[in-house]
Amino acid sequence: MPLALLALAIGAFGIGTTEFVIMGLLPEVAADYGVSIPTAGHLVTGYALGVVLGAPLMTVLGTRVSRKRMLMLLMVLFIAGNVLSALAPAFGLMLLGRIVASLAHGAFFGIGSVVAAGLVAPEKKAGAIAMMFTGLTVANVVGVPLGTFIGQSTGWRATFLIVAALGVLGLLGIARLVPEQPRPEGVRLRHELAAFRNVQVLLAMAMTVLGFGGVFAAITYITPMMTGAAGFADASVTWLLVLFGLGMVGGNLVGGRFADRALMPMLYVSLGALALVLALFTFTAHHKAAAAVTLTLIGALGFATVPPLQKRVLDQASGAPTLASAVNIGAFNLGNALAAWLGGLVIAAGLGITAPNWVGALLAASALGLAVLSGALERRDRRGASRIVTGSTAEPALTNEAPPAPARS
Known part of the structure; x- marks a missing residue:
């Protein structure tokens, strides 16, 4: 590198x-x-x-x-x-x-x-x-x-x-x-803004908001969750956050490696697994060892989505990716704020200190749904483009074909 x-x-x-x-x-x-x-x-x-x-x-x-x-x-x-x-x-x-x-x-x-x-x-x-x-x-x-x-x-x-x-x-x-790295010639603000007319760019940003929001629905309330539900001492929260951070480091590197090989499958796997682990955290949060392991997995799976989501935006906004890339970073923080607010609502409603994990699971599952939709739209567009190419290459072959010779009497 x-x-x-x-x-x-x-x-x-x-x-x-x-x-x-x-x-x-x-x-x-x-x-x-x-x-x-x-x-x-x-x-x-x-x-x-x-x-x-x-x-x-x-x-x-x-x-x-x-x-x-x-x-x-x-x-x-x-x-x-x-x-x-x-x-x-x-x-x-x-x-x-x-x-x-x-x-x-x-x-x-x-x-x-x-x-x-x-x-x-x-x-x-x-x-x-x-x-x-x-x-x-x-x-x-x-x-x-x-x-x-x-x-x-x-x-x-x-x-x-x-x-x-x-x-x-x-x-x-x-x-x-x-x-x-000078900006490409001819790229102006209007070209950067044009990227937001691409439905795939908007879908990737929505996946960012919902997918990473799922992580923060749980992490925002990790201290009361670990001390109140799992029974950890207040001083233990620091090393629990270190475990979460270690998961983030590993997930980020794995996500980057596999996104270069198969970006959309990487998103399907990481978002689906994240939704599952967040749902399980509702139950494992009551047991110290299981809670520590689950917290590490949340960090790993959450950050495994970051490189592929960021690359997805760059790929779909190719030619003028700078503004779209920066806005997608803002989308991570928007997801954090949204998830923290929703997590607070379910706690205030009396659903329990682990209820934000269900919120996170639903957010991650929604992001997975958008990823599946994005992949389906992309495959449809490729099939359409393939038919157009096939048709345009077949037509010249017919028009260039020599006419049949007239019958001799």
């Missing part, structure tokens, strides 16, 4: 760390600013909304800039947001810093996916995308636990300064290792 993928992975590691580390530092941040935990939770919500809005916004603003330069500008924005978060004297400025950092998230992964795919042969594109996303998955295994430990030991501001330093490292790596 090209070294440029390492630079992209470092940037992804920093972004993944800053996105999730705040969840482990909410009590410290709330105490420092004198706000309640729910108010401090706006730092999570604000970041997610910033990703959803920033993905298309930053990509549109960068339509006339080379992809390498845009990636560098996004890392500068990410660094600035984390420095502001670390130094903010008031909660409002801290929230602003989080939003500024989040604006770089979707566009970085969207443009980075296009760049990563362009660095390798066509049959290795999904693997290259997976390599970049490895930075995000490793962040959940290393960056988030370590950042939480540092924040709790030396102060949460130190964590965000370290994340900003990671951003500087990613910026230098991109500047040094990523080759120039």
Whole structure:
């Protein structure tokens, strides 16, 4: 794999760390600013909304800039947001810093996916995308636990300064290792927007919202689920999340490898298995060992869908994939928000702390249904194209055929 993928992975590691580390530092941040935990939770919500809005916004603003330069500008924005978060004297400025950092998230992964795919042969594109996303998955295994430990030991501001330093490292790596990839000639914003008229692009994005949303329906409430249903101690949640992160790393790499061989079958298998495992989690969540194994599988199966879904969008929006790729990253966060809301509804309705797992299973099953529909439409279009080609080649053969000779008397 090209070294440029390492630079992209470092940037992804920093972004993944800053996105999730705040969840482990909410009590410290709330105490420092004198706000309640729910108010401090706006730092999570604000970041997610910033990703959803920033993905298309930053990509549109960068339509006339080379992809390498845009990636560098996004890392500068990410660094600035984390420095502001670390130094903010008031909660409002801290929230602003989080939003500024989040604006770089979707566009970085969207443009980075296009760049990563362009660095390798066509049959290795999904693997290259997976390599970049490895930075995000490793962040959940290393960056988030370590950042939480540092924040709790030396102060949460130190964590965000370290994340900003990671951003500087990613910026230098991109500047040094990523080759120039100018935008294709003639591609303008209207060409990027035209990709959204392709039903296959829209289906892939809907699969992203529902499929990865299924994961977050369960993970959002993992702490009360593991302590209340499985009987784990509060301190055990950290290593349980590490298991989930390890599953993410493995699933991401496997998904990238097999998506290059058979993309749609990979989606069928991963989404179907994810729906099944989420449904089983309703029962295994009451047993410690089974819960730990199931949680790891959810991470693996959930992230096994990421490279094929991202490659699906790139393939279907070929010619002008940058905006569609970035919007699909926003779709992951939209799915997270939707699933967390639905999971909260079923808990509030008195259906039990494990009820969000059924929500996740239904969301993943719905994504599988869309994948089957997408595959059927694609096969229908191929058959139609094949008939047209066959007909157009057969007709000239008839018209070029010499007329029969006249009968002799």
